[in-house]
Amino acid sequence: MERFGQLFRLSAADVEKVFGHPRVVLQRNLDRAAADAYASRLAGIGMAVTVDAAHPPAAAAPSSPVLKPMSAPQPQAEKQADEPAAQVPAAAPPVADAQSAAAAMPVTPASVAPREIEFEFTGNGFEFFRIWIVNLLLSIVTAGIYSAWAKVRTQRYFYGNTRSDGASFEYLADPLKILKGRLVGFALLLIYSLANKFAPLLGAVLMLCFLAIFPWIMVRGLAFRNHNSAWRGVRFGFDGQLGEAYRVFLLWPLLGVLSLGLMFPYAVYRQQQFVIGNSRYGVEPFQFGARPSAFYRIALAVFGAAVGGFLLSMLLGKVFPPLGALAMVAAYAVIFALSNVMFTNLRYNNTRLGAHALQADYRLGSYAMLMFTNTLAIALTLGLFYPWAKVRTARYAAGHIGLVADGDLGEFAAAQREQVSALGGEIGDVFDMDLGI
Template sequence: MEQLLDEAPTAPPAPAAEEPGPQRIIFHASGSEYFRIWIVNLLLTMATLGIYSAWAKVRRNQYFYSSTELAGASFEYHGKPLAILKGRIVALVLIGGYNLAFQFSPVAGVVMLLLLAGVMPFLVWNSLKFRLHYTSYRGIRFGFDGSLKSAYLHFLLLPILYVVSFMLALPFVHQRIKRFQHTESRYGTQHFNFDATVGAFYKRYLMLFGLMLAGGLVTGVIGALLGAALGPKAVLGTLVLSYLWFALLIPVFMNMIQNLVWNHTSIGAHRFHSDMEWGTVAWLSVTNVLGILCTVGLFTPFAIVRWTRYHLESITLLPAGSLDDFVAGEDAAVDATGVGATDMLDFDLSM
């Protein structure tokens, strides 16, 4: 009996967990579905004199987040409308105070402008914390650990450097802000990494400047030729052509920045890759604008879905192992004053 037990075959070792392949983001939203959300949000916001805008934002984000899938799981948005409404009230008070101050005296206006500049880093910092804290994936929340002191460095002192350098420091400031945003962001307890260099940002800005210069030269030549043939009537056409060229450069530049940022972003050993293409970006931008103009704005939700789909589905996660090893972190509640205020003040955190 003992001999039979000794000769019994041993169970084979458990196979190692298979490393998943590249995981491209999938965006399931449709223009028709979002149109119904958008039109109701718009009508209720107008009917309530803007009060419903906070609930509209939550509805929109919940739809967009739940429609965004990565590796078989969707994101979730947990923001609260009342908290966002409080931030928007703060923004209205700040904007209203700024406009009224200049009507009283230039000195009062300058004081209010300095107050806005002084409070803006706090609002942006709080907005970053709120947006990430109330976003989750696979039941684990994101977070932002950047300090308020660092926020004042990146969103007040560095922009001052950009101004006093006559925009020459803009690529440097842009790189430092993106590094701050990404390296201080985390998923559960795991922080993101960002290794794009200042030189890489300067290269993209030089490419933008070159495209602007080339467009200016081409439209100038076309304007001179048309002017010789048509006279003063050609001036308006040349101006329109120049405007369209420079307007088109905005999404093209966003394409360059997205690819740069996400191709140098990782979380642990997992990296990201973005492959947005100039031609597709230009085509989407032109057709979206034409669609919005031809439908008197009703194409807007379809344009947003088209752009968001391409923006998200251009990003791929390159896993270096299992995606089940992330650990949830402990987070306290975050105030939403910043997210509402930065939305009202039109401060874009995505770039």
């Protein structure tokens, strides 16, 4: 680390930032000869490096090599949690040689270049199966009361096994608060069911009342979920206002119905803008930069797939009726996969957190195959494959969602902690129950 700092003329603090990550991009857009020479010089001071092609164009030779130091020495605090780091050899070139080599090398510090950070999911199906089966049995035995604790155990398992930049997420909810929300929800459902059976007019009135409070439920639920989610000791938050919630969850969908569906994509756009734009990490708000036209493109693609699937099933049905039914099922699966892939990519690729940008690269083929194999396996095992399906879906999501970090995320999280503490505690409302959102 000392020789690296001398080579790049960096301060000790800057060197710590570089070596505080297990994998760092040092230089981009070099030709192969320059990248190999760069790697050779760094290997000479004891660093383990590789030269990779960053997103090479299709049908073209790999270009734009990327140099990444792997398993670099890390600060002592991080060595306990991560794998042992490769150490710099004791026999090193003289300092004078390192300084002379610096003249021929770029001096851009790695810490200022944006880094692509992948999410990682480390859970496995059998491990979650044991949690799931115990949750299911105890929920049945307790007539659903244990379901609140089951939700917390499940969420903590998936949050805790999802990592980014070496740190896991946390789920901090209290099961008792979730139980209170579920009891309220169950009581309302029971009242509505009885009223709808014995007094249909009263049931219709209760349904209108539910629609009237639905935006309030959404705001409460989003605030509860975000407040009880954390990363590196900093909670997320949600600051959406009730008036705007009524517009995005009631007014715009109503206009979608009145416009015979033409306004539905815009209604979904406004909802995503409300949910993402009012979320925050610590005190840093998320920004959502998508345009309404992108949602209309998704709607057109889904509509086209639906029309094509319907026509294909009709033609095959005339030839051999079972083929028509099979084509209809396949069309539904394609529509489901296509909408999820396009919608997920749209949301993440247009979301930023300060200087950092999220990104997603869901693929229709791989995602459709994941959904098909999960559904088939669940059907063949009478539901017992469900835990493995959940784990496979979480692993796929983590492998296809990433973060382009502009700066040190550890420092960013620390700054959020300091700003939240300066406000005298967590900002925003802390609700006393989860309403099921």
